[in-house]
Amino acid sequence: MKTFKRLTYPYILWIAAMIVIPMLLIVLYALTKQGNDVATLQFTLENFIRFFTDVDFLSTLWISLKIAFLTTILCILIGYPIAYLIANSKPKQRNLYILLITLPMWINMLVRTYAWIGILSDNGLINYVLQLLGFEPQKLLYTDFAVVLGMVYNFIPFMILQIESSLAKLDNSLLDAANDLGADRFHRFMKVTLPLSLPGVISGITLVFLPAVSSFVIPKLMGGGGYMLIGNVIENQFITVGEWNFGSAISMIMACIIMISMYITRKLDKSDDAMARKRGKA
Amino acid sequence: MEMNEAKRLIEFKNIVKDFDGQIVLKGISLDIYENEFVTLLGPSGCGKTTLLRILAGFLKQNEGRVIFDGEEISDLPPYKRELNTVFQKYALFPHMNVYENIAFGLKIKKMSKDVIEQKVMKMLKLINLEGFEQRNVTLLSGGQQQRIAIARALVNEPKVLLLDEPLAALDLKLRKEMQYELKRIQQEVGITFIYVTHDQEEALTMSDKIVVMKDGEIQQVGSPTDIYNEPQNRYVANFIGESNIIPGIMLEDKRVRFDDIDFDCVDVGFKEHEPVDVVIRPEDLDIVAQDSGKMNGVVKSVLFKGVHYEIMVETVPGTTVSVKMNVTKEHDVASSDAKERISANHFFVDLEDVKELNDAEIIARADAQAWDPENDEYLSISKIEYELKEEVGNYPVTFSTAGGTAVTVNIMVVEQKYVENPKKNEAISAFNFFKSVDEIKESVALDTDLKTWANAQGWKLSDESIVEIEDVEYDFDPDTISPGVYQVTFSTKGRVFKVHTTDMSEEGAEIALNFYPEDIHVMSKIGY
Numbered sequence: 001m002k003t004f005k006r007l008t009y010p011y012i013l014w015i016a017a018m019i020v021i022p023m024l025l026i027v028l029y030a031l032t033k034q035g036n037d038v039a040t041l042q043f044t045l046e047n048f049i050r051f052f053t054d055v056d057f058l059s060t061l062w063i064s065l066k067i068a069f070l071t072t073i074l075c076i077l078i079g080y081p082i083a084y085l086i087a088n089s090k091p092k093q094r095n096l097y098i099l100l101i102t103l104p105m106w107i108n109m110l111v112r113t114y115a116w117i118g119i120l121s122d123n124g125l126i127n128y129v130l131q132l133l134g135f136e137p138q139k140l141l142y143t144d145f146a147v148v149l150g151m152v153y154n155f156i157p158f159m160i161l162q163i164e165s166s167l168a169k170l171d172n173s174l175l176d177a178a179n180d181l182g183a184d185r186f187h188r189f190m191k192v193t194l195p196l197s198l199p200g201v202i203s204g205i206t207l208v209f210l211p212a213v214s215s216f217v218i219p220k221l222m223g224g225g226g227y228m229l230i231g232n233v234i235e236n237q238f239i240t241v242g243e244w245n246f247g248s249a250i251s252m253i254m255a256c257i258i259m260i261s262m263y264i265t266r267k268l269d270k271s272d273d274a275m276a277r278k279r280g281k282a
Numbered sequence: 283m284e285m286n287e288a289k290r291l292i293e294f295k296n297i298v299k300d301f302d303g304q305i306v307l308k309g310i311s312l313d314i315y316e317n318e319f320v321t322l323l324g325p326s327g328c329g330k331t332t333l334l335r336i337l338a339g340f341l342k343q344n345e346g347r348v349i350f351d352g353e354e355i356s357d358l359p360p361y362k363r364e365l366n367t368v369f370q371k372y373a374l375f376p377h378m379n380v381y382e383n384i385a386f387g388l389k390i391k392k393m394s395k396d397v398i399e400q401k402v403m404k405m406l407k408l409i410n411l412e413g414f415e416q417r418n419v420t421l422l423s424g425g426q427q428q429r430i431a432i433a434r435a436l437v438n439e440p441k442v443l444l445l446d447e448p449l450a451a452l453d454l455k456l457r458k459e460m461q462y463e464l465k466r467i468q469q470e471v472g473i474t475f476i477y478v479t480h481d482q483e484e485a486l487t488m489s490d491k492i493v494v495m496k497d498g499e500i501q502q503v504g505s506p507t508d509i510y511n512e513p514q515n516r517y518v519a520n521f522i523g524e525s526n527i528i529p530g531i532m533l534e535d536k537r538v539r540f541d542d543i544d545f546d547c548v549d550v551g552f553k554e555h556e557p558v559d560v561v562i563r564p565e566d567l568d569i570v571a572q573d574s575g576k577m578n579g580v581v582k583s584v585l586f587k588g589v590h591y592e593i594m595v596e597t598v599p600g601t602t603v604s605v606k607m608n609v610t611k612e613h614d615v616a617s618s619d620a621k622e623r624i625s626a627n628h629f630f631v632d633l634e635d636v637k638e639l640n641d642a643e644i645i646a647r648a649d650a651q652a653w654d655p656e657n658d659e660y661l662s663i664s665k666i667e668y669e670l671k672e673e674v675g676n677y678p679v680t681f682s683t684a685g686g687t688a689v690t691v692n693i694m695v696v697e698q699k700y701v702e703n704p705k706k707n708e709a710i711s712a713f714n715f716f717k718s719v720d721e722i723k724e725s726v727a728l729d730t731d732l733k734t735w736a737n738a739q740g741w742k743l744s745d746e747s748i749v750e751i752e753d754v755e756y757d758f759d760p761d762t763i764s765p766g767v768y769q770v771t772f773s774t775k776g777r778v779f780k781v782h783t784t785d786m787s788e789e790g791a792e793i794a795l796n797f798y799p800e801d802i803h804v805m806s807k808i809g810y
Contacts, residue, residue: 173369176360176367180361181386181387182361187390191390196376
């Protein structure tokens with residue numbers, strides 16, 4: 001076995017070069033002043049102070065979190081029943097459904113999002129149908145609705161797959177046992193299936209909330225040019241404005257928020273268990 | 283009838299169940315009474331678990347009715363049935379602690395908190411796990427999980443507790459402890475237990491009533507002593523306890539014949555000269571001095587089993603045939619330029635089989651091979667020359683390669699040597715054969731190879747069905763064998779009785795077996 005250990009060295013080197021160093025660079029940029037060269041680094045917290053004292057940035061952050069939260073909730077509400085159906089279907093059908101869920105992910109996200117623009121635009125498919133049925137055309141594209149729709153559409157497969165795999169792992173004899181002890185389908189779901197599938201929901205939340213909160217392509221395309229989420233702000237800082245130091249600082253702030261939210265979700269999961277245990281004591 | 287005393291609680295009426303056309307239960311009818319410990323016993327696949335799941339409501343029968351406490355319950359969902367199940371792998375809820383697991387059923391019924399607490403504590407006391415309320419169930423031992431599963435079911439005060447192989451996952455010692463524990467719990471709570479197992483010892487230890495099942499049918503229903511002492515057929519006798527089962531003929535009431543000897547017995551009600559199976563339990567046989575018992579015999583083997591010895595005694599010897607094995611040195615022939623080598627064996631063939639011989643068969647029987655000694659690659663044998671007549675005698679056969687290297691051996695046509703044993707209704711045959719020293723030394727499973735080389739076969743005289751050759755004996759040491767002629771003896775199994783006794787016997791001792799008429803149990807052959 002010892003000899004195989006050496007095989008990991010190239011990967012460790014790769015990870016160091018491609019992940020750790022760029023991250024350290026971001027930290028370095030965030031903590032230094034604009035216009036440094038390598039010889040004279042001037043450390044500062046200015047970039048952070050600027051972010052937290054500007055109401056516009058803070059409100060953008062707030063909206064981003066709100067949209068990401070909404071997206072996550074919708075992904076759970078829509079994804080759970082779908083995952084439940086898939087997990088309870090026959091193996092052959094199950095494979096087909098999983099294929100159908102993952103199939104769109106094989107296509108470039110940009111292309112898929114553009115397709116939605118075609119459907120939602122003022123003279124797109126939906127408004128065409130509405131007009132045919134004699135309704136007033138609605139403004140759909142470039143709204144919060146469109147942004148959330150785009151995000152839910154793009155991220156829901158992650159939620160479904162996570163929940164489905166935790167439901168599929170569920171031991172059938174536990175369901176029999178719940179039935180046997182007097183639980184009808186509803187109680188059985190609430191007391192056994194749902195709590196035991198929570199780990200899948202939690203990892204689904206992580207996989208949906210994280211990309212949603214920092215996404216910039218979807219809000220740009222579905223929300224229109226003026227639509228700003230925190231991901232777009234970071235993108236602007238790097239690409240349009242050219243302030244890498246400020247952009248790096250915002251990235252770091254986002255990273256912290258994401259880490260904290262992950263920590264809270266995991267904690268919630270565990271304290272749920274602990275709470276249940278305490279209730280048992282009473 | 284016992285019906286007057288105990289109340290009938292469950293009635294299975296002609297239950298039929300199939301899975302995708304495969305019939306698992308073939309019309310089961312069974313009554314179960316109040317406060318009984320009933321065991322459904324049978325090998326895996328006999329339908330016992332299916333029957334239990336039908337009663338619990340997880341499966342629905344294709345035909346027949348299930349009556350519980352006088353009411354048909356076939357259409358009732360599991361959560362409305364007044365019975366609870368202990369599952370094979372416990373099926374405890376991993377996200378709940380011990381207390382919550384046990385309280386599950388009570389909470390569903392919306393009982394008040396203090397009532398739930400009282401009942402759960404009572405259960406924990408019953409299963410000797412007081413103080414375990416807050417424990418994580420996944421961290422408990424198998425035996426503890428098992429007891430919690432039992433408590434979780436019993437706390438609902440069911441009229442019947444179903445147990446699906448609940449001890450299968452426990453180790454032997456724990457299993458024994460749990461057997462007593464289960465019996466104690468059943469007597470304490472005083473409800474019906476229906477217990478599914480494939481373990482006959484478990485069934486005998488705990489049950490009031492055993493239901494022996496096989497292939498979706500009930501073979502016998504009775505108390506452990508009934509089932510053990512009076513098995514209804516060969517299957518039940520074999521499944522429950524150890525037994526000697528001998529085919530015999532019922533001469534008249536209380537008189538049975540087997541192995542050409544007539545014995546007194548206590549069984550009645552068979553037809554005259556009806557073929558029957560006779561059971562004698564190993565512990566009912568006594569070993570006594572030769573000529574002072576019912577049958578003389580020879581001790582074949584002695585095994586120490588802890589409490590007793592298991593002694594195999596042969597009362598009727600098997601059928602035996604001996605053949606000669608000619609062992610030669612390496613017998614390959616080299617070509618003049620030493621570039622090729624070729625080898626073959628002499629072989630014997632039965633007069634009747636001569637006309638079936640062809641080139642391929644002869645190459646195979648003579649084990650003819652040619653090869654290049656440089657690189658050990660096989661060469662093909664391109665020519666076979668022989669003249670065969672359907673008469674006893676020796677006929678030379680010459681194998682040669684394309685390169686002209688040749689070897690000549692003899693095909694020896696003989697009349698097959700076989701031994702008939704009408705007393706045991708069997709015959710056995712084998713051929714003399716030729717082998718090289720190396721072939722014998724290299725053999726990994728010599729007994730099997732000897733059987734193949736000698737083409738040793740045994741068969742029943744009546745229907746020519748195969749009789750297994752049990753014993754191969756030879757007078758050489760395979761590790762140090764040198765060229766020469768050796769004797770190999772093949773024999774079928776004789777009539778061997780298994781005896782359980784606390785008295786030691788010597789292997790090879792000539793003794794006699796003794797038993798009493800009541801030790802013989804005669805079973806009808808029908809039903810198997």
